[in-house]
Amino acid sequence: MMTTKISETLQKVRDVNPLVHNITNVVVTNFTANGLLSLGASPVMAYAAEEVADMAKIAGALVLNIGTLNPIEVESMIIAGKSANESGVPVILDPVGAGATDYRTATAKKIMAEVDINVIRGNVAEVANVAGERWEIKGVDAGDAEGNVVELAISTAKKLQTLVAITGKDDVISDGKTTYIGHNGHPMLTKVTGTGCLLTSVIGAFAAVEKDLMLASLAAVTFYGVAAERAAGKTVDKGPGSFQIEFLNQLSMTSSVDIEQYSSVTKIE
Numbered sequence: 001m002m003t004t005k006i007s008e009t010l011q012k013v014r015d016v017n018p019l020v021h022n023i024t025n026v027v028v029t030n031f032t033a034n035g036l037l038s039l040g041a042s043p044v045m046a047y048a049a050e051e052v053a054d055m056a057k058i059a060g061a062l063v064l065n066i067g068t069l070n071p072i073e074v075e076s077m078i079i080a081g082k083s084a085n086e087s088g089v090p091v092i093l094d095p096v097g098a099g100a101t102d103y104r105t106a107t108a109k110k111i112m113a114e115v116d117i118n119v120i121r122g123n124v125a126e127v128a129n130v131a132g133e134r135w136e137i138k139g140v141d142a143g144d145a146e147g148n149v150v151e152l153a154i155s156t157a158k159k160l161q162t163l164v165a166i167t168g169k170d171d172v173i174s175d176g177k178t179t180y181i182g183h184n185g186h187p188m189l190t191k192v193t194g195t196g197c198l199l200t201s202v203i204g205a206f207a208a209v210e211k212d213l214m215l216a217s218l219a220a221v222t223f224y225g226v227a228a229e230r231a232a233g234k235t236v237d238k239g240p241g242s243f244q245i246e247f248l249n250q251l252s253m254t255s256s257v258d259i260e261q262y263s264s265v266t267k268i269e
């Protein structure tokens with residue numbers, strides 16, 4: 001039943017072609033724009049304090065990503081976030097590298113204090129650090145520290161009063177009461193920079209067309225994981241470069257029928 005809802009949500013994205021306003025990092029900008037286009041969404045990157053309020057209010061979703069943050073952009077993120085909040089536009093935060101430096105951790109917390117964030121998507125270390133837990137992080141990568149990811153997702157969602165998506169081998173999504181695990185994905189995703197950042201923007205595209213943010217986020221991670229599995233299957237004897245290109249192809253070619261066939265989701269009772 002959830003599988004059908006997920007495939008219908010993918011179809012909605014493609015029917016609506018939502019505008020997704022991204023304030024993101026310099027590493028992933030082009031990949032993010034191409035990934036959103038390939039999926040069937042309409043990306044825009046806009047950063048100037050003079051225009052972000054206007055752009056955010058006409059978008060279907062606003063994505064804030066602190067990957068290569070600086071004080072000017074952070075100000076723009078807060079202006080854009082407040083404008084999105086006033087217009088009922090969902091805001092998705094990717095706290096890239098939270099925990100790696102005090103500035104990143106403090107900035108993620110400042111954005112959360114000033115803007116009503118609807119979904120936070122990060123690796124386990126980033127989410128833990130935003131929630132005030134100690135969790136070792138290696139630059140922008142999650143690293144090898146271990147702990148209970150499901151418990152962390154639930155406690156963070158309760159504490160921050162927002163939907164939390166912690167990604168990794170499995171993706172855990174919780175609003176503090178209901179929790180789902182998405183099992184789709186492929187290790188090749190960790191060999192291409194920006195796959196986490198693009199996923200956050202893909203969640204934005206799904207949130208733009210589906211008000212139930214749990215469904216939107218679960219649909220996004222599931223679709224994304226299935227597309228990655230298909231891309232890996234088509235590039236088995238190749239490296240990350242070929243995978244990256246094929247993954248962009250599969251973001252466009254993975255259909256609702258593929259989702260019905262390959263999605264793997266568990267609800268935590």
Ligand code: ATP
Nearest residue numbers: 123140141142167168169185186187189195196197
């Ligand atoms: P990190 O920097 O730690 O890689 P990230 O922000 O890039 O974090 P990921 O957690 O890697 O984000 O998530 C990006 C995508 O990669 C998600 O779809 C996730 O399910 C997938 N993914 C990550 N690791 C694996 C893995 N070992 N096996 C399968 N899929 C994975």
Ligand code: TZP
Nearest residue numbers: 025027067193194195196197
């Ligand atoms: N450095 C700053 S942002 C960035 C790097 C390498 C990209 C991180 O992308 P992702 O999606 O978290 O792997």
Ligand code: MG
Nearest residue numbers: 190194195196
């Ligand atoms: Mg990554």
Ligand code: MG
Nearest residue numbers: 096123196197
């Ligand atoms: Mg990341």
